[in-house]
Amino acid sequence: MIAAILSLTLLGIALGLGLGVAAKKFAVEGNPVVDELTALMPGSNCGQCGYPGCAGAAAAIVDGTAAPTCCPPGGKALATAIAEKLGLSLDLSGMVDEGPKIASVSEEICIGCCRCIKVCPTDAIVGAAKQIHNVIREACTGCAACIDRCPTEAMVMKPVPVTLQHWVWPKPALA
Amino acid sequence: MGILDRIFGNHWGVHPDDRKRPAADLPLRRLPMPAHLYVPLQQHIGAPARPVVLVGQRVLKGQLIAEAQGATSAAIHAPSSGTVSAVGEITAPHASGLPVPGITIACDGEDRWLEAADIPADPFALEPAEISRRIAAAGVVGMGGATFPSALKLTLGKKSGISTLIINGGECEPYLSCDDRVMRDFAVDVVDGIRLMLHASGATTALVGIEDNKPEAIAAMKQAAASFPEIRVCPVPARYPMGSEKHLFSALTGKEVPADARTTDLGVLVHNVGTAAAVHDAIRNGRPLVERIVTLNGGAWRAPGNVVVPVGMLVSDLIAVAELKEQPARLIMGGPMMGTLLPSAIVPVVKGSSGVLALTAAEAADGDAQPCIRCSSCVRACPVGLLPLEMSARIRNEDYAGAVDLGLKDCIACGCCAYVCPSRIPLVQYFGHAKGELAARDRTKLRNDATKRLVAARAERLERETKEKAEAAARRKAERAKQKAAEAAAAAAGAQADSETTA
Numbered sequence: 269m270i271a272a273i274l275s276l277t278l279l280g281i282a283l284g285l286g287l288g289v290a291a292k293k294f295a296v297e298g299n300p301v302v303d304e305l306t307a308l309m310p311g312s313n314c315g316q317c318g319y320p321g322c323a324g325a326a327a328a329i330v331d332g333t334a335a336p337t338c339c340p341p342g343g344k345a346l347a348t349a350i351a352e353k354l355g356l357s358l359d360l361s362g363m364v365d366e367g368p369k370i371a372s373v374s375e376e377i378c379i380g381c382c383r384c385i386k387v388c389p390t391d392a393i394v395g396a397a398k399q400i401h402n403v404i405r406e407a408c409t410g411c412a413a414c415i416d417r418c419p420t421e422a423m424v425m426k427p428v429p430v431t432l433q434h435w436v437w438p439k440p441a442l443a
Numbered sequence: 444m445g446i447l448d449r450i451f452g453n454h455w456g457v458h459p460d461d462r463k464r465p466a467a468d469l470p471l472r473r474l475p476m477p478a479h480l481y482v483p484l485q486q487h488i489g490a491p492a493r494p495v496v497l498v499g500q501r502v503l504k505g506q507l508i509a510e511a512q513g514a515t516s517a518a519i520h521a522p523s524s525g526t527v528s529a530v531g532e533i534t535a536p537h538a539s540g541l542p543v544p545g546i547t548i549a550c551d552g553e554d555r556w557l558e559a560a561d562i563p564a565d566p567f568a569l570e571p572a573e574i575s576r577r578i579a580a581a582g583v584v585g586m587g588g589a590t591f592p593s594a595l596k597l598t599l600g601k602k603s604g605i606s607t608l609i610i611n612g613g614e615c616e617p618y619l620s621c622d623d624r625v626m627r628d629f630a631v632d633v634v635d636g637i638r639l640m641l642h643a644s645g646a647t648t649a650l651v652g653i654e655d656n657k658p659e660a661i662a663a664m665k666q667a668a669a670s671f672p673e674i675r676v677c678p679v680p681a682r683y684p685m686g687s688e689k690h691l692f693s694a695l696t697g698k699e700v701p702a703d704a705r706t707t708d709l710g711v712l713v714h715n716v717g718t719a720a721a722v723h724d725a726i727r728n729g730r731p732l733v734e735r736i737v738t739l740n741g742g743a744w745r746a747p748g749n750v751v752v753p754v755g756m757l758v759s760d761l762i763a764v765a766e767l768k769e770q771p772a773r774l775i776m777g778g779p780m781m782g783t784l785l786p787s788a789i790v791p792v793v794k795g796s797s798g799v800l801a802l803t804a805a806e807a808a809d810g811d812a813q814p815c816i817r818c819s820s821c822v823r824a825c826p827v828g829l830l831p832l833e834m835s836a837r838i839r840n841e842d843y844a845g846a847v848d849l850g851l852k853d854c855i856a857c858g859c860c861a862y863v864c865p866s867r868i869p870l871v872q873y874f875g876h877a878k879g880e881l882a883a884r885d886r887t888k889l890r891n892d893a894t895k896r897l898v899a900a901r902a903e904r905l906e907r908e909t910k911e912k913a914e915a916a917a918r919r920k921a922e923r924a925k926q927k928a929a930e931a932a933a934a935a936a937g938a939q940a941d942s943e944t945t946a
Contacts, residue, residue, distance in 0.1 A: 310894045342891065345884040390897035391904065409894050432485070434886070435539045436879030439838075440812070440869045 301354070302326045308349055310341045312389035314411025330354070341409045343368070369425040370408040371415065375400050377422035384414035384423055455690070455826035456682045457859045459617045459780070461656055466740045467620030469748035471628055474764050476550050480522050480755035481533045482508065483545040486793040487584040488591045489515030491544055500527045503557040505731050508546050511579065517592045517794075518582040520731040522753035525550040536758075536776045536793060540786035548755070559729030566726050567642055571601060574643040574726065581725030582794075583732050586717030587611055587622075587686065588777060590795035593718050600644045600712040608646040609695060609706070610637055612653040612660065612716040613679065613686030616778025619798045621736040622716050624749040626653070626660035629720050630667035636719030637674055639726050644712055649674045651716070652691045656681040683780060684826055684857040688713045702853050737761075738798035742806050743771035752792050758799055759788040771801035772809070780858040813866035821860035821870060827853050831860035835873040843877050843884075851877055 305326035313321035317338040319328050328334035329350060336350040336358060351358035371384075371392075380398040392408040395401030405428075415423050485491040492509035502508060502521040509519040525548045533545030563569055579594035610633075614622040626633060637649050651668070653661050655678045668674040679685055679694045689700040692711055700706055706713055717735065724730045737752045745766040752761065758774065775782040776796050792799070821831035829850045837845040851874060860870040 310891045311898050312894055313898075341894070343887050345887040346891070348884075389901065390894055391901045392897070406893075407897055409890075430539075430541065432535055432537060432539065432541050432543055434883070435537075435541060436883055437538075437872055437875035439876045440872045 299327070299330060302330050304353065305329060305350060308342075308346060308353070309339060310346075310409060312341070312409050312411055314341065314389055314409065314413055316340050316411055341411060368428045369410045369412075370405055370428055371403050371410070371412065371423055372426045373401050373403055374422045374424060375402075377420045379420055379422075381419060383417045383419065387413045387417050389413065454823055455828070455859075456684060457824050457862055458681075459683055459862065461617045461681065462740070463618065463620045463623065463656070466618075466738060466747040466749065467623050467657075471624055471736065472748060472750045474750050474752060474756075474761070476523050476552060476554055476753065477756050477760040477764075478550060479528070479757075480525075480548045480550060480753060481545055481757060481791040482519060482522060482548065482755035483533050483535060483543045483791060483793060484509050484519060485535075485543045486519065486590060486754070486795065487517040488589065489513065489517070492516060492519045494530050494544075494546055496527045496530070496546065498527055498530055501525075502527060502548065503555055505557040505559070505733055507731075508548075511582075511592075515592060515595060517584050517590075518580060518731070519546075519754075520582055520733050521548055522733040522755050523548065523550045524553050524555040534787070534790050536783060536785060536790040536796065538784050538786065545791075556730070562727070562729045566639060571643045571645060572598070574639060575601075578643070578722055578725055581721070581729075581731040583718060583721045583725055584794050585715055586721060586735065586795065586797075587715035588781070588795050588797055590793075593714065593722065596712065596714070597640060597643045600646070600707055603707050604710060605644050605646045605707065605712045606648070606710040607696075607712075608637065608641055608644060608649040609692060609711055609713045610649055610651040610716055610719060611686055611688070611691055611713055612651055612657075612664070613691050614657070615654060615681070615683045615686040616780050616782075616797075617683075618740040618800055619738045619778050620740070621738045621749055621797050623657045623660050624736055624738075625717050625720050626657070627663050630660075630663040632723040633664065633716050633719045634667040634671065634674060635727065636721070636723035637668075638671065639722050640714060640719060641673065646712065647673060650695050651676045652679045652685075652695050653677070654679055654681040654685055683859065684855070687826065687855055687857060689855075690826055702850070732794055735792075735794060735796070737792060737796055739765055739801075740798060741771065741775075741800040742803035743767050743769050743801035752796075754794055755791045757789055757791055758785065761792070761799060762788055762801075767801055769803065772804040772807040773800075773802045775800040775802065780862065781856065810867045812868045815866055815868060818865060820863040820865065824859040824863045826857060826859060827855060829854060831870045831874075834877075835868065835870050838873045838877045843881055846874075846877050847881070851881075854878075 306323045309322040309326060311322050317325045317334065319325040319334065325334060325338060329336055336356060337347040339346050347358060378400045380395060380400060382395065382397055384401060385393045385395060389411060390407050390409055392404045393401050393414065394404060410425065412425055415425060484494065490513035493512045494509045496502060496508045503524045504521055506521045507518055508521050511518045527546060528549040529547040532542035535541055535543040566574060575594040575597045578597065579592065583593045584590040585593060612622055612626055641649055651664055651674065653664065653676065661676060661678050664676045668676055677695055684690055685694060688706055692706050692713065693699050698709065700709060721732045734751055734753045736749050738749050740747045745768045774785040774788060776785055776799055777783055778798060779800060782800065815832055817832060819832065825831055834846045834849045834851055854874045856871055856874060858871050864870060
């Protein structure tokens with residue numbers, strides 16, 4: 269009994285030390301450019317780009333496997349910032365910016381199950397069990413993570429209405 | 444434009460045919476009150492006003508219906524007596540045709556004023572801050588078109604130490620003559636308003652700049668200001684955009700405002716003549732800003748001229764009483780150079796509406812844009828010394844940073860470049876688009892920063908909750924152990940008692 273405990277403990281310590289030393293000795297330097305890009309991104313790890321979180325997307329952009337335009341919440345502003353940082357030439361015409369969207373709750377369908385609240389990366393949904401939930405518009409980033417979680421399809425993405433303050437003159441058509 | 448001006452580089456601006464007469468010479472008219480008034484809550488720069496009336500409530504002319512909220516905002520008053528019939532949305536007089544919050548009033552036709560209370564016998568005995576407070580309470584905003592809350596401007600001016608007040612009677616936009624009419628018909632009121640603003644801002648002299656194509660207004664103002672040596676009426680040459688704050692300042696003082704500064708940084712505050720008249724009305728008569736003089740001009744009006752219009756009167760109601768000769772090719776609110784193209788006539792007149800122009804097809808002279816021939820007419824015309832052709836080329840290719848490097852932020856959107864362009868390139872629209880796009884990007888950046896803060900807050904919350912849960916579990920475990928120990932002790936005591944009784 270004691271021999272077994274001792275041998276396992278010793279084995280554990282030896283292997284642990286070995287791993288620790290290896291981690292220090294053979295450490296792979298993280299790409300600092302990836303870190304810089306991650307800092308530029310929204311950081312909500314919403315996954316709309318198809319990569320595991322913002323850091324994953326940043327790494328993919330640096331590799332060249334993802335386009336700088338892959339982040340929908342970041343929009344054109346982020347795409348330009350990334351392209352500038354990486355010295356890429358950017359074709360924004362392919363980026364269909366259908367305007368920002370945010371989640372909203374259809375109050376007559378919501379059953380108050382709290383599932384959407386758990387996945388929201390910015391805590392933008394308020395509500396409690398068996399109470400109708402609601403979305404705080406200022407906090408919602410439009411990542412759509414909550415949409416698939418809703419068992420009653422009460423969560424829908426709605427375009428943010430354009431107001432006089434946000435309206436932008438259309439670009440004149442080319443001559 | 445003389446040869447000397449060309450040599451010394453003083454060749455900014457354009458000289459459009461002013462087309463102010465005969466509308467400017469016709470006497471001021473008052474129109475019948477329409478059945479409904481549609482009063483937007485955002486008629487000024489800043490936050491929209493907050494309604495303080497309920498649907499169905501009776502209001503008198505001049506009664507407060509929405510109060511200012513936030514640091515930069517302006518109060519809004521009922522433009523006529525009647526009943527509040529809706530508090531909802533109204534189409535804004537804006538090229539986008541988007542709605543803004545507003546209050547609808549069903550007029551009773553009596554047009555009865557609210558009794559003005561507390562009119563000071565001698566306003567010059569009041570504290571300057573009190574004058575500013577009264578101007579703010581009357582909802583006075585800049586009447587030249589920018590609609591910045593006037594009281595705030597005076598207060599800020601007082602803080603930064605103003606020595607001179609410039610009163611803008613330039614009215615350089617073609618077609619418009621509402622300021623001309625104010626100066627001709629209400630010169631005494633304007634001069635009194637100027638004296639009140641001098642008192643409120645702490646300035647010692649006032650220069651009234653009037654373009655020399657308005658000799659009647661100059662004569663009237665000179666006569667009214669004759670007994671006040673601190674007010675000087677200064678005719679300036681007629682040239683567009685003389686009415687721009689920075690250009691009038693240069694014409695009157697000979698100095699130039701730096702690109703990143705305002706006239707207040709040089710000790711000068713600029714106000715419009717219409718604002719001076721509104722200040723007079725607010726202080727001397729206790730009457731808030733609820734109506735204004737609007738120029739009806741353009742070939743399509745049957746009877747052009749200047750009319751007194753209550754704020755909130757629909758352009759379509761104006762057309763119903765003032766009548767059109769023909770269907771206008773373009774309906775514009777404001778002047779033809781900087782005004783707003785109206786998407787429809789069902790929009791209200793607001794505090795900043797200087798005119799409603801109904802232009803015929805010949806006047807609008809529409810045409811398709813042609814490629815730029817790099818003639819540089821726009822460079823010569825630009826009053827701020829920018830390169831419109833280069834800026835528009837960059838904006839066309841979405842190189843907004845490049846356009847900013849060329850001075851996009853200094854563009855005053857006066858329209859001189861587009862006016863002189865032989866290829867009819869809509870240059871100002873390019874600049875408007877770029878400014879809007881840059882603002883949208885700034886907003887996205889702010890939003891991303893806010894998102895980062897929210898994500899951090901969530902991570903912190905999750906961590907805190909796990910810790911609390913662990914603590915609660917530990918507490919419960921400890922309690923259970925304690926309870927078990929107590930039970931065991933009780934059982935042991937019971938057993939002992941049992942054994943004692945059996946013994």
